[in-house]
Amino acid sequence: MSSEVSNNFEQDAVLRASIDRSLRHPVMFFLTSGAAWLAVSIILGVISSAKVHSPGFLDGCGWLTYGRTQAAHLNALIYGWGFQAAFGVIVWMLSRLSRQECRASGIILTAGHLWNLGVSVGIFGILAGYGTGMQWMEFPSFCWPVLLLSYFAIVVWSLVQFKVRPEGHVYISQWYLMAAMIWFPWVFITANVLLHMMPGNPVMAAGINAWYKSSLIFLFFTPVALGTAFYLVPKVSGRPIYSYSLAQFGFWTLAVIMPWAGMQKLTGAPIPYFIPYLGAAATIMFFLPAFSAAVNILRTAIADPEVANNSPTLRFTMAGIIGLIVMAAAAVFLNIPGKTLEFVQFSMSGYGFEILSIYGFFSFVMFGAIYFIVPRVTRREWLSRRLIKWHFFPSVYGVAIIALIAIFGGIQQGIGQEEFEQSWSEVAKRAVPYAWAITIVWCFILFSNFFFFMHLTVMWLRLGRRSTHPTMLVSGHHGSPHGDDGDIDNCGPGTVSAH
Amino acid sequence: MSFRTFILSLSASFGVAWLAIVIVPYFKMRSLEPIAVEEGDGTNAVYIPKRAGRIADGAEVYAANGCYQCHSQLVRPTYAGNDMFRPDMGGIAGDEERGDTRRETNAFDFQGEKFAQIGVSRLGPDLSNLGRRIEAIYAKGANPETWLYGHLYNPRWTPDRRESSCPSFRFLFKVTEIKGNPSEESLPFPVEAGMEIIPKSAARALVSYLLSLKKDQPVPTSLNFAPSAAAAPKAP
Numbered sequence: 001m002s003s004e005v006s007n008n009f010e011q012d013a014v015l016r017a018s019i020d021r022s023l024r025h026p027v028m029f030f031l032t033s034g035a036a037w038l039a040v041s042i043i044l045g046v047i048s049s050a051k052v053h054s055p056g057f058l059d060g061c062g063w064l065t066y067g068r069t070q071a072a073h074l075n076a077l078i079y080g081w082g083f084q085a086a087f088g089v090i091v092w093m094l095s096r097l098s099r100q101e102c103r104a105s106g107i108i109l110t111a112g113h114l115w116n117l118g119v120s121v122g123i124f125g126i127l128a129g130y131g132t133g134m135q136w137m138e139f140p141s142f143c144w145p146v147l148l149l150s151y152f153a154i155v156v157w158s159l160v161q162f163k164v165r166p167e168g169h170v171y172i173s174q175w176y177l178m179a180a181m182i183w184f185p186w187v188f189i190t191a192n193v194l195l196h197m198m199p200g201n202p203v204m205a206a207g208i209n210a211w212y213k214s215s216l217i218f219l220f221f222t223p224v225a226l227g228t229a230f231y232l233v234p235k236v237s238g239r240p241i242y243s244y245s246l247a248q249f250g251f252w253t254l255a256v257i258m259p260w261a262g263m264q265k266l267t268g269a270p271i272p273y274f275i276p277y278l279g280a281a282a283t284i285m286f287f288l289p290a291f292s293a294a295v296n297i298l299r300t301a302i303a304d305p306e307v308a309n310n311s312p313t314l315r316f317t318m319a320g321i322i323g324l325i326v327m328a329a330a331a332v333f334l335n336i337p338g339k340t341l342e343f344v345q346f347s348m349s350g351y352g353f354e355i356l357s358i359y360g361f362f363s364f365v366m367f368g369a370i371y372f373i374v375p376r377v378t379r380r381e382w383l384s385r386r387l388i389k390w391h392f393f394p395s396v397y398g399v400a401i402i403a404l405i406a407i408f409g410g411i412q413q414g415i416g417q418e419e420f421e422q423s424w425s426e427v428a429k430r431a432v433p434y435a436w437a438i439t440i441v442w443c444f445i446l447f448s449n450f451f452f453f454m455h456l457t458v459m460w461l462r463l464g465r466r467s468t469h470p471t472m473l474v475s476g477h478h479g480s481p482h483g484d485d486g487d488i489d490n491c492g493p494g495t496v497s498a499h
Numbered sequence: 500m501s502f503r504t505f506i507l508s509l510s511a512s513f514g515v516a517w518l519a520i521v522i523v524p525y526f527k528m529r530s531l532e533p534i535a536v537e538e539g540d541g542t543n544a545v546y547i548p549k550r551a552g553r554i555a556d557g558a559e560v561y562a563a564n565g566c567y568q569c570h571s572q573l574v575r576p577t578y579a580g581n582d583m584f585r586p587d588m589g590g591i592a593g594d595e596e597r598g599d600t601r602r603e604t605n606a607f608d609f610q611g612e613k614f615a616q617i618g619v620s621r622l623g624p625d626l627s628n629l630g631r632r633i634e635a636i637y638a639k640g641a642n643p644e645t646w647l648y649g650h651l652y653n654p655r656w657t658p659d660r661r662e663s664s665c666p667s668f669r670f671l672f673k674v675t676e677i678k679g680n681p682s683e684e685s686l687p688f689p690v691e692a693g694m695e696i697i698p699k700s701a702a703r704a705l706v707s708y709l710l711s712l713k714k715d716q717p718v719p720t721s722l723n724f725a726p727s728a729a730a731a732p733k734a735p
Contacts (some may be wrong), residue, residue: 055663059666065564067567070565133561134562135619178505190517190521201609203606203609204528208525256504266617268573269603270608271606275520278520346619347620348620417621418580419581425659425663428623428624428663430663465580482532
C-alpha cells in the first residue's frame, strides 16, 4: 500500500515537472515581457499625471502630449501587462489542472511574439498620433485582428487540453478561466467589428465602448484573477476551499450580472433611457460575486495565518483579494444614481476605479501567481526575500493611495462641476492637488516594479537559487528564511529528471 | 454539470445582455427615424441638424490627440447633473438674438462623426458648444479662428487663463519664412524676424471641427424639453 502511494506521488511529481518544463519558455516570455510593459506603462503614467498639474512638463512635443501618453499608459497596462500576465497564468494553470503537458509551446511562444508586436505597433501608433480615440481601443484599427489572431493561437491549446483531459472533477479555477477565455473574444470581436467596421449612431458607439471597458474589467480580468486565487490559495495553504457552493454562487452571479454593466458612463446621453441605469445597477451588484469569492478565498487562506503571512504568493494574493473588496465597495459607492453617479461620471474617479481593478486587484493576484509559477518553471528559487518585500510594500501602499485619491479627488471634481455658479477655472483647480499626489505615488510604484522586473529577469536567466527551499518572507534574523526542504512540489522526492 | 451545459449557460447569461444592451440598441439606432419639425402643422418638414466645417477629419485630429481625456461633449439633462444650469455650457443663457439657447445633447448632435467623444473626465470644460462660446464670449467681436489658433498654440497666453492645464499644441503649427505678405492665419506670437507661425493642416481641421461645435440650434418640439416660458424661473 505504502509503495503504491509513494509511486503515485512520484508519478505526480514527474508529471508536474514535465508540464512545467514544457511551458517554461512561453510562460517566462509572457511574464517577463508583461513586467517590462508594466514598467513602460508606469513611466507613461508618471508623465501623464505630471502633465495634469504641470502642463509645461515635456511640453510641445506631439509624441508626449497628454492625450496620447494617457491613452498609451492605459493601453500598455491592459494589453501589454494585463493580458500577457493573464496568458502566462492561463496556459500554465490550465495545463496543470488538465494534467496535460503542453505540446504547442512553440506556437504559443510565436503567438506571444505576435501579440507583443501588435501591442508595440499599437502603442507606437497612439504616440505617433494615429489613435482611434475610443477608450481602451485606441490602437490603430489594423491592430485588433493581429491581437485577436494571436489570442486564439495562445489560448486554444488550453481548451484542447481541457477536452482531452483525464476524466475527473472540474475545479472552480477552470470555470473562471474558461469563462474568461470565452467572454473576452466575444466582447472584443463585438466591440471592434461594430465600431471599426459597421459605423452606426455615434452615441451608441460610445456606449459600446464604455461597455467594452467594463466588460474587460468584469468579464476578463476579474474571472482570471479569481480563478488564479482559487488555485493558489488552497495550493499554498494546503487546505480545501472553504465553501464550494459559495464559489458556485460567486461564479454564476458574475456570469449573469456583469455583462449588463458599463453604460452608466453615458447617463444622460441620448441613448435608450434604461441602459445607463441598468449599467449602474449591474455595477453596484458586483458586490455579490466579489464578496462571495473574497470571503471564500480569505476564509481558506487565514486558516493558517503564519503561512499566509510568510508565503510571498499568499501575501500578494491576499492583498489582491482585499483590493477586490475595496473595488466592490467602490463599485457600489460610485454608481448610485442621484447621489454619486453624476458627480463622478466625468471625473478622475473612473481612472481610480480602473487602476484599483487592474492594479489593486488583478495585478496583485498575478504577482502572487508569478511568485508561485516562476520557481516551478525555471526550477530555481527567488533570490531574495528583501527584493520581494521591496516589491510588496511600495506597491500595496502606492496603489491604495492612487486609487483612493483618484476616487475621492473625482468626487471633489464632481462637486465642483455641479456648483454651476462657480467659474470653470475654479472647478478645474480642484483636481490639481490630487494629480500631484498621483504623480508622486506612481513614482513609488515604478520604484517597486523596478525590483520586481530585475528579480524576474534574473529568474528568467535561470540565475535563481538552486535550492529545494522556497523563499519565504520570514522577518528578523532568527531561523532560516527558507521553507522546509521539499516544500516546492517539483523538487520534492519525485525529482527524477532534474537537469 | 457537463461541459456542454456550462458553455450553454454561459452563452445564455452573456447573450441576453449582449443582445439587449448592445446589439439591438446599436442596430435600432443605426438609422434614426426622421423627426417632424412641428407635429401636426400640416407640412412634411423634418428636422435636419445643421453643421458645417471639416467635421470628419477634424474629429480624427481630436481623437488622435486625446482631447477626450479632459473634455466631454455631453450636456446632460437636469435629472443627471447640473450641466443645464451653467450659463454657457448647453448654449448661451443670454444670447443677444435668441435669448436662452441652452438645451441638452440629442442623438442628432454628432452627425458626421463616427464616434461621439462623450469624454473621460472634465479636467477642462465641456466642448459641446465651444464654437458658440468662442464667438459669443471668448473672442467677442474678433475672429474666432485666430482666437482658437492662439489658444491651441499656448493655452495660457491670456492672463485669465494663466492657470489652465491644457497642453500646448505647438506641434500642430510650423514656423515658416514670410514670402510676400504675411499669412492671414499667422499667430501673434514672437518669432524671428522674417518668419511667421502658421497652422499645419491638422490644426486647420481641428479648428474647423471645434468651431462647428454649436449644439444649441433650435430642435423640433418632440426633442425640446425646455420649460415653457411661463414656467421658467425669472433670471436674477
